[in-house]
Amino acid sequence: MNDRFTKTPEPPYYAVIFTNQLSENDGGYETMGNKMFEMALDQPGCLGAESTRDSSGLGITVSYWKDEAALSEWKANAKHLVAQNMGIEQWYAHYELRVAKVERAYNGPTGRSVK
Amino acid sequence: MNDRFTKTPEPPYYAVIFTNQLSENDGGYETMGNKMFEMALDQPGCLGAESTRDSSGLGITVSYWKDEAALSEWKANAKHLVAQNMGIEQWYAHYELRVAKVERAYNGPTGRSVK
Numbered sequence: 122m123n124d125r126f127t128k129t130p131e132p133p134y135y136a137v138i139f140t141n142q143l144s145e146n147d148g149g150y151e152t153m154g155n156k157m158f159e160m161a162l163d164q165p166g167c168l169g170a171e172s173t174r175d176s177s178g179l180g181i182t183v184s185y186w187k188d189e190a191a192l193s194e195w196k197a198n199a200k201h202l203v204a205q206n207m208g209i210e211q212w213y214a215h216y217e218l219r220v221a222k223v224e225r226a227y228n229g230p231t232g233r234s235v236k
Numbered sequence: 237m238n239d240r241f242t243k244t245p246e247p248p249y250y251a252v253i254f255t256n257q258l259s260e261n262d263g264g265y266e267t268m269g270n271k272m273f274e275m276a277l278d279q280p281g282c283l284g285a286e287s288t289r290d291s292s293g294l295g296i297t298v299s300y301w302k303d304e305a306a307l308s309e310w311k312a313n314a315k316h317l318v319a320q321n322m323g324i325e326q327w328y329a330h331y332e333l334r335v336a337k338v339e340r341a342y343n344g345p346t347g348r349s350v351k
Contacts, residue, residue: 123257123330125257125294126257126330126332127332129334136251136334136336138251138253138298138338140241140286140298142238142240142241171255171296172296173288173289173290173294173295173296174288174290175290176291179240179288180288181286181288181296181298183253183255183296183298212345213344213345214238214345215238215241215343215344216343216344216345217241217242217244217341217342217343218341218342218343219244219247219251219338219340219341219342220338220339220340220341221251221336221337221338221339222336222339223253223334223335223336224335224336224337225334225335226332226333226334226335227333227334228330228333229328229331229333230327230328230329230330230331
């Protein structure tokens with residue numbers, strides 16, 4: 122296990138699944154993306170995040186949250202940050218964002234069931 | 237929006253979040269990984285899947301499912317396939333698998349809220 126995995130507690134907790142395709146015109150994205158990521162991790166109630174992106178620009182970031190209250194606060198802060206930067210329509214060709222409640226979790230590869 | 241995104245219905249539905257680090261000794265993985273992916277998509281009740289992996293081998297695949305029954309059936313089939321192949325401990329340095337119920341979903345970039 123390396124530090125790109127999140128050590129989450131016993132469920133239930135929340136996951137925000139953000140699947141996104143960067144557009145070709147993604148100037149300034151990396152700075153903003155990193156800022157958002159750092160800000161999320163600093164947010165009270167954020168349990169961590171897992172993120173990867175392939176060479177075609179398709180990325181999936183899943184952030185984990187203690188409860189809905191933590192998530193609401195992050196949403197307000199993220200909106201504020203995005204409003205200051207105005208780049209979101211330029212950076213993403215498309216994104217899907219889903220908010221989900223984690224009910225069960227396992228890890229491996231040796232069949233070590235967490236719960 | 238390209239075909240690497242899943243067009244999901246109105247929530248609720250289920251998401252299986254599979255974050256995994258390939259080991260350096262990942263011979264045969266691609267064939268097996270592709271087979272699992274194809275098999276999931278063919279499964280009744282599977283709504284689709286989104287998947288990406290970076291050059292370090294960190295991948296995130298999120299598959300979407302109509303309900304828990306569909307998920308249980310897939311789990312049984314996947315176990316069977318894995319048992320036939322025995323490669324899972326060799327391929328993955330680590331993985332985290334989380335089962336979550338999607339409660340809300342949005343897409344963009346232009347603030348088009350799905351629900």
